[in-house]
Amino acid sequence: MSTLSLTRRTFLAGSTLTGLAAVTGRGLLVPPAWGAAVAKVGEAAPAFSANTTTGKGVSLADQRGTIVVLEWTNHDCPYVRKHYESGNMQALQKEITAQGVVWLTLISSSPGTQGYVTPKQADELTSTRKANPTAVLLDPTGAVGRAYGATNTPHMYVIDKAGLLVYAGAIDDRPTTRRSDVQGAHNYVRAALDDISAGRPVQTPVTRAYGCTVKYA
Amino acid sequence: MSLRGTFVVLACVFLILGGAAASSETPRVRVELLSEVAAFTPGQTFWVALRQQIAPGWHTYWMNPGDSGEPPRIEWALPSGFTAGEIAWPYPDRIPQGPAMTYGYSREVVLPLPVTPPSALDPGARVTLRGRASWLVCEKTCIPEEAPIALTLSVAARAPAPDPRGAPLIAAARRNVPTPSPWPSSFVATSEDITLTVEAPHLTADRLTDVWFYPARWGAIDLIAPQRVRVDPAGIRLDVARGPLRDAVGAPIEGVLVVAERLDGDVARHAFSLTAPPRPAGAHGDPTVASLLRAVALALAGGLVLNLMPCVLPVLSVKALGLVQHSSRPARLRAHGLAYAAGVLASFAIVAGALIALRGAGAQVGWGFQLQSPAFVTLLAWLFFAVALGFSGVIVVGGRFAGTGQTLATRSGYGGSFAAGALATVAATPCTAPFMGAAVGFAVIQPWPIALVVFEALGLGLALPYLVLTFVPAWSRLLPKPGPWMTRLQQLLAFPLYASTAWLVWVMSQQAGPPGVGAALAGLVLIACASWVHRALGGVRALWRHAATWTVAALLPLSIVGIVALGPLAAGPGSPAPEVAADGRLGWEPFNLERLAALRASGKPVFVNFTAAWCVTCLVNERVALRSPAVADVFARKGVVALKADWTNRDPVISRVLGSLGRSGVPLYVLYPPGAGIGSAPTVLPQILTEGAVIDALDKI
Numbered sequence: 001m002s003t004l005s006l007t008r009r010t011f012l013a014g015s016t017l018t019g020l021a022a023v024t025g026r027g028l029l030v031p032p033a034w035g036a037a038v039a040k041v042g043e044a045a046p047a048f049s050a051n052t053t054t055g056k057g058v059s060l061a062d063q064r065g066t067i068v069v070l071e072w073t074n075h076d077c078p079y080v081r082k083h084y085e086s087g088n089m090q091a092l093q094k095e096i097t098a099q100g101v102v103w104l105t106l107i108s109s110s111p112g113t114q115g116y117v118t119p120k121q122a123d124e125l126t127s128t129r130k131a132n133p134t135a136v137l138l139d140p141t142g143a144v145g146r147a148y149g150a151t152n153t154p155h156m157y158v159i160d161k162a163g164l165l166v167y168a169g170a171i172d173d174r175p176t177t178r179r180s181d182v183q184g185a186h187n188y189v190r191a192a193l194d195d196i197s198a199g200r201p202v203q204t205p206v207t208r209a210y211g212c213t214v215k216y217a
Numbered sequence: 218m219s220l221r222g223t224f225v226v227l228a229c230v231f232l233i234l235g236g237a238a239a240s241s242e243t244p245r246v247r248v249e250l251l252s253e254v255a256a257f258t259p260g261q262t263f264w265v266a267l268r269q270q271i272a273p274g275w276h277t278y279w280m281n282p283g284d285s286g287e288p289p290r291i292e293w294a295l296p297s298g299f300t301a302g303e304i305a306w307p308y309p310d311r312i313p314q315g316p317a318m319t320y321g322y323s324r325e326v327v328l329p330l331p332v333t334p335p336s337a338l339d340p341g342a343r344v345t346l347r348g349r350a351s352w353l354v355c356e357k358t359c360i361p362e363e364a365p366i367a368l369t370l371s372v373a374a375r376a377p378a379p380d381p382r383g384a385p386l387i388a389a390a391r392r393n394v395p396t397p398s399p400w401p402s403s404f405v406a407t408s409e410d411i412t413l414t415v416e417a418p419h420l421t422a423d424r425l426t427d428v429w430f431y432p433a434r435w436g437a438i439d440l441i442a443p444q445r446v447r448v449d450p451a452g453i454r455l456d457v458a459r460g461p462l463r464d465a466v467g468a469p470i471e472g473v474l475v476v477a478e479r480l481d482g483d484v485a486r487h488a489f490s491l492t493a494p495p496r497p498a499g500a501h502g503d504p505t506v507a508s509l510l511r512a513v514a515l516a517l518a519g520g521l522v523l524n525l526m527p528c529v530l531p532v533l534s535v536k537a538l539g540l541v542q543h544s545s546r547p548a549r550l551r552a553h554g555l556a557y558a559a560g561v562l563a564s565f566a567i568v569a570g571a572l573i574a575l576r577g578a579g580a581q582v583g584w585g586f587q588l589q590s591p592a593f594v595t596l597l598a599w600l601f602f603a604v605a606l607g608f609s610g611v612i613v614v615g616g617r618f619a620g621t622g623q624t625l626a627t628r629s630g631y632g633g634s635f636a637a638g639a640l641a642t643v644a645a646t647p648c649t650a651p652f653m654g655a656a657v658g659f660a661v662i663q664p665w666p667i668a669l670v671v672f673e674a675l676g677l678g679l680a681l682p683y684l685v686l687t688f689v690p691a692w693s694r695l696l697p698k699p700g701p702w703m704t705r706l707q708q709l710l711a712f713p714l715y716a717s718t719a720w721l722v723w724v725m726s727q728q729a730g731p732p733g734v735g736a737a738l739a740g741l742v743l744i745a746c747a748s749w750v751h752r753a754l755g756g757v758r759a760l761w762r763h764a765a766t767w768t769v770a771a772l773l774p775l776s777i778v779g780i781v782a783l784g785p786l787a788a789g790p791g792s793p794a795p796e797v798a799a800d801g802r803l804g805w806e807p808f809n810l811e812r813l814a815a816l817r818a819s820g821k822p823v824f825v826n827f828t829a830a831w832c833v834t835c836l837v838n839e840r841v842a843l844r845s846p847a848v849a850d851v852f853a854r855k856g857v858v859a860l861k862a863d864w865t866n867r868d869p870v871i872s873r874v875l876g877s878l879g880r881s882g883v884p885l886y887v888l889y890p891p892g893a894g895i896g897s898a899p900t901v902l903p904q905i906l907t908e909g910a911v912i913d914a915l916d917k918i
Contacts, residue, residue, distance in 0.1 A: 041461065078361050114358045142315075149461075151284040151317035168461065175287055177353070177361040206461045208435040212359040213285045216315040 038149040039157070041205045045165040046147040050106070050137040053119035053126075058104070058135055065161050067101045067196060069189060071133070072108060072145060072214060074115030074153040075125050078177040079211035083154060084129050086179040089171075093132035096193060105133040108145035110217035115153065116140065142216040152211035158192045158202070167192040169207030245272045245354045250346065250366040251327065251383035256373035260336030263377060266329040266387045267291060267304070267350055267366065269322070275356045276321040279309035281433055283440050284317035286359070289328065289352035291366070296344055298335030304328045307393035308475050308488035309431060318440035319355075320431055327390035340374035388909060395473045395488035396840060400452065402474075402493040406459060406466035411438055413493055415453040415474060419831035419865065422448035426484055427477035430455055436462030437470050469494045478833045480904050481882050485834045508659070509667060513674040516656035520678015528601065528644045528717040531608065531710035533683065536637050554687025556631040558680035560638020565676030566669070568642065573665045591729040595737045597643065598721035599773065601714045602741050603748075604640075608711035610704075611748050638680065644717075645679060743772050808862035810870060813889075820892040822857045822918050827875060827885035830865040834904060835884040842906035851915045857888075886911075890918045 039046050045068075049059035060068065071089075073080050083089040097103050107122065109115035117125065122136045139145055148157060148168075158167035172185035192202045247270040257263045267289065269277055278286040293301050306328065309320040332346065351363035400417040413430055428446045432438055442458035453474075459466065471492045478485050523529055536557070660671035718741070726734045747769035754765055806812065808825055816823050826843065828835040842848060852859060862871045864883050875885060878901065886902035902914055 042463075076358065078359060146316055149316060151315075177287075206436070206463070209285075210287065211285065213314045213317050213319070213355070213357075215357060 039147060039165050039168065041165050041168050043165060044163055045157070045159040048144045048147060050139050050144055052135045052137060053122045055119070058137060060159070060163070063102050063159075064163055067161055067193065068159040069096060069101055069103045069193075070148065070157040070159070071103065071105045072150045072153050072155040073105050074107070074109055074212060074215065075117070075129075076114050077153045077212035080153050082177050082179050083171060083182065084131070086182045088182045089154070090129065090131050092171075092187065092189065096189075097132055097134055099193070099197075101193065103133045105131070105136045106139050106144060106150075107136065108139040108142045108150065109215040110140055110142060113215035113217075114212075115215055140217075142214070145214050145216065150209075150214050152209040153214060154211050155209040155214070156189050158189060158196075160196055166196065166202045167205055168209075169204075170209045170211075173207075175208075175210035245275050245360060246270065246277065246352065246362055248350050248352075248364050248366060250348075250368040251386055252346075252368055252370055252380050253384045253387045254370065254373075254377040255380040255383075256371045256378040257334055258373050258375070258377045259334055259338040259340075261377065262302075262331045262333040264329050264387050264391070265301075265332050265346065265368065266327045266383070266390060268325070268327045268386065269352065270325050271323060271354065273324070275354050276310075276312055276319075276323045277326065277352050277354050279320040279322070279431070280304070280306045281320055281431065281435060282353075283312075283319035283321075283435070285314065286319045286321060286355060287353040287361075289350060291330075291348045291350050293346075293348040295332075295346055295348070298337075299344075299346065300333045301346075301348075302331040302333070304330045305391065305394045307390050308395055308473050308486075311429065313441060316441060320440075321355075327386050329387050329390050329394065334372075338372045340372050342372045343369055344372060345369045388907060392841070392905075392907060393486075393488065395490035396837065398474065398489035398491040399836065399840070400489075400491075402491045403496040404466075404470055404493045405496050409459060411457055411459050411466065411470070413455045413457070413470070414451075414496075415455075415491065415493075417452040417833075418450060419829075420448055420453065420833065421831050424479050424831070425476060425833075426479050427475075427486075428453060428455065429475050430457070430472055431475065432470060432472040434465075434471065436460045437465035466495060476833055480834060480884070481880055483904065485905055487833050487837045509670070512656045512659040512671050516660070516671045516674035517678040517681075519656055520675040521681060523645045523675075523679045524682050526645065528713070529641055529679075531713050532604065532637065532641055532644055534710055535608065535707055536634075536641075536683065537686065550687045552631060553634045554684045556634035557638040557641075557687075558677075558684050560635035560640075561642055561680040562638075562673055562676045563635075564639040564642035565672055565679075569660075569669055569672035572672075573668050591725055591733050594721050594725050595733075595740065598718050598725065598737055599740050599744055600640075600643070601718045601721065603744055605711040605714035605718065606744070606748055608707050608714065610708060611745075611752070641679060642676065740773050743769055805859050805861035808860040808871070810874070813860060816858050816860075817889055822855060822891040823860060823889040824852070824857050824915075825860045825862055825885075825887045825889070827862045827864060827871065827880075827883045827887070829863065829883045832883050838884055838886075838906040842908045842911050845908045848908055848911050848915075851912050855915050855918060856891075857915060857918075888914050888918065 045060060047060050049057050049061075052058055075081070075084070080089075093103050107115060107117060109117075117138075119138060122138065125131070126133070126136060137144070144150075148155075150157075152170075154171050156167070156169065156171050157165060160166045167188065170188060172182075172187045174181035174185040188204055188207055191204065195202045249268050251266045251268050253264045253266075269289070271277060278288050280288050282288055289304075291301070291304075295301060307322075307326065309322060312319045312321050312323075334344070338344070345367055346369075347365070347367045349363060350366050351361065353359055353361050398415065400415050402413065402415040404411050404413045406412075425448055428448075429444060430438075432440075438460045439458035440460065445456040447454045447456075453476075469492045471490070473488050473490050475486055475488045478487065524533055656671055656675065660668040663671070722734060722737050722741075725737050729736075747766050750769055751763075751766040754761065805826065808827075813823060813825070826835075826839075828839070851857075862868075862874070864871050864875075875881060875883070878885060878887060878899075884904050884906075886904075886906060888900040888902065890900070900914055900917075903910055
């Protein structure tokens with residue numbers, strides 16, 4: 001975790017009205033750039049390390065040379081349930097990990113909020129839902145989630161073998177909670193991985209993630 | 218009854234209840250379908266609305282829900298021939314959730330949408346509009362909900378019948394639907410930020426309490442980032458970090474600008490929909506070094522061109538002729554050049570300073586603002602006339618008319634060169650040279666040091682030809698040898714000055730009418746007279762001669778007094794006739810107390826619109842209510858005279874009237890009933906007008 005340097009974004013309620021005499025050197029006006037700390041597609045994916053449900057530390061740096069998929073989840077979120085209850089997420093995990101891709105499921109719900117789970121509960125969820133991630137990482141402080149600017153569950157990221165973030169956004173193009181919408185949806189994660197294996201740039205590198213908000217502390 | 222049978226009965230009961238009641242409840246959101254009419258006319262579009270009453274702490278979403286969430290949807294199952302349009306979304310609230318920003322509604326929202334029935338329907342028939350509404354409702358957690366919606370209406374024989382419950386709710390909701398922005402907008406993108414510019418002139422920062430831009434789509438701007446807003450005389454500029462969709466800045470950004478304006482003890486929010494096309498960086502917006510350099514270069518070029526203007530050229534030519542005398546003494550020549558340049562730059566600094574100060578104080582003035590004053594125009598006309606008389610040889614300073622250049626350049630020394638520079642500036646103000654417009658336009662919206670740099674560049678451009686001439690002796694050697702031709706040329710150059718005088722008197726005629734022109738022309742006669750007196754008394758002792766000349770000249774201020782006194786009078790009674798409402802809209806007459814008193818004495822009802830160009834609420838009211846054809850009809854039917862009191866520039870009379878009605882600002886809408894006594898209380902309408910409110914008030918008289 002020490003590798004992360006996070007500047008918490010300050011939200012200024014309202015707006016600043018200044019008159020004619022306002023300023024020219026706009027650089028001076030720019031607040032501490034949280035933007036610099038948040039993951040950007042096309043740039044190096046922020047380094048992180050977090051514990052798995054077995055207490056083992058996993059760090060992104062260890063995955064260099066492998067494609068990594070990050071999935072933010074919250075098992076009680078209706079949008080997440082759409083993809084798990086339809087079996088869509090598990091199928092994608094199985095298909096993709098079979099190609100040697102590392103799939104990390106992250107839970108950033110803080111204790112006491114919807115979606116927060118103990119390591120034991122997380123393992124139970126994996127087995128009852130027949131999920132197939134490489135590992136489930138617990139991020140109760142939200143540090144990893146904030147570093148990636150994860151706002152939704154599900155929120156998907158794809159990191160290439162060189163450690164570049166090549167996709168961030170939704171799982172597919174049907175922003176609904178209807179299970180029937182899984183059929184015929186265009187899956188952006190699969191498309192990104194297809195682009196990578198075909199050796200071309202990811203065609204749709206950024207989409208609006210849809211889902212429930214991540215329940216940060 | 219078996220368990221199965223009980224279920225069937227219960228299900229039937231629910232279905233019947235669901236079909237009969239217009240509203241459906243779920244734990245967090247109660248929805249119902251509303252209509253503005255209880256009976257609709259076949260073929261005529263009317264408004265219905267999905268109303269959501271939301272449990273405290275929970276919210277639903279706008280058309281662009283933001284970083285998370287989902288907008289409500291309606292799946293219609295309408296009777297055949299009926300069509301439903303898109304939801305007209307009222308502007309949302311900002312609901313930040315950790316690192317995500319969402320846009321939505323709390324407590325209650327009414328989402329209006331138009332429905333068009335077929336034209337072939339039997340009057341008196343009953344029609345049920347059915348559909349299924351689905352929405353996401355979130356607090357900390359999110360829950361998708363859905364419910365059937367239905368509403369039964371009847372078909373009207375003739376006019377539609379308003380629904381007493383639905384009509385006001387839908388009307389209120391539609392007031393919060395953005396109106397198209399009356400101002401052009403555009404944006405500039407840098408690698409990190411977007412600057413959105415809305416060219417809304419006249420707005421003053423102290424009236425605006427909050428400005429926020431809600432993009433219609435996710436991706437172009439960072440939704441959670443602060444929006445830094447500046448309001449200056451050019452409009453609103455909003456800086457915000459770019460969003461994650463990098464290529465979104467290649468296309469226009471659509472969205473809704475919500476402006477909260479402080480009224481008398483109240484705040485009004487107005488939403489404007491806008492589509493801002495991208496603009497290359499540096500064209501306006503922030504003063505990048507490149508744009509500043511460009512403005513300075515343009516100003517320099519504009520200043521150079523000013524030398525050729527008919528009002529400036531004669532003055533400078535004669536000044537240049539004076540150089541000829543000095544061409545053998547380079548040091549003095551350079552000193553004169555510097556004095557002249559100093560005169561130009563100093564007077565430009567004064568003009569620019571006044572301009573910047575006035576704009577800082579909120580006045581809408583631009584280059585040549587002095588010319589808005591009839592007194593200044595008159596003084597300028599007299600100055601040109603006096604200089605022209607000098608060129609013609611009528612006025613001879615110092616009693617000698619030999620060596621024309623001397624009179625204007627050498628004899629008066631360095632002070633004279635400085636004065637010539639100032640004169641050149643004064644003479645230049647009426648002229649707007651090519652290139653100057655862009656440079657001055659850039660300068661006036663910049664902070665004052667930058668504005669001053671641009672104006673001084675303009676001055677330097679004006680001074681440059683003369684300065685170069687004095688500093689590069691080789692060039693001054695190109696000037697022809699002194700000789701009698703100089704006198705002829707000078708006399709010839711008097712004519713552009715006479716022409717400038719004539720033009721200024723014409724300008725004056727527009728500003729102050731016949732009395733102003735009379736006073737200005739009287740001044741010209743006095744100047745001619747004074748110069749004749751001065752010459753005619755050539756043999757008399759200098760003291761007496763000067764005394765006589767100045768006595769005549771002293772009459773000049775009387776002319777100015779005449780202009781100032783008569784000017785407003787001239788504009789008063791001859792004021793423009795009421796605007797002719799060519800398109801059937803309301804024609805507004807300018808407000809004045811005498812007119813109001815006369816109308817009321819004659820028993821006519823009068824509506825007074827107290828407004829100002831810088832008042833957003835006034836603008837919106839005029840667009841949504843006062844300009845509507847329905848309102849114009851009622852005005853015509855009731856014979857109400859519409860007066861417009863424009864408070865854009867502070868007006869003591871209007872201020873007093875506002876004060877007498879207990880207000881200190883605009884908007885204010887007052888309806889004086891017909892036939893009432895002069896002292897009876899007029900009706901004051903709400904500050905936020907609707908078509909209905911105006912019509913209701915008018916119908917009561």
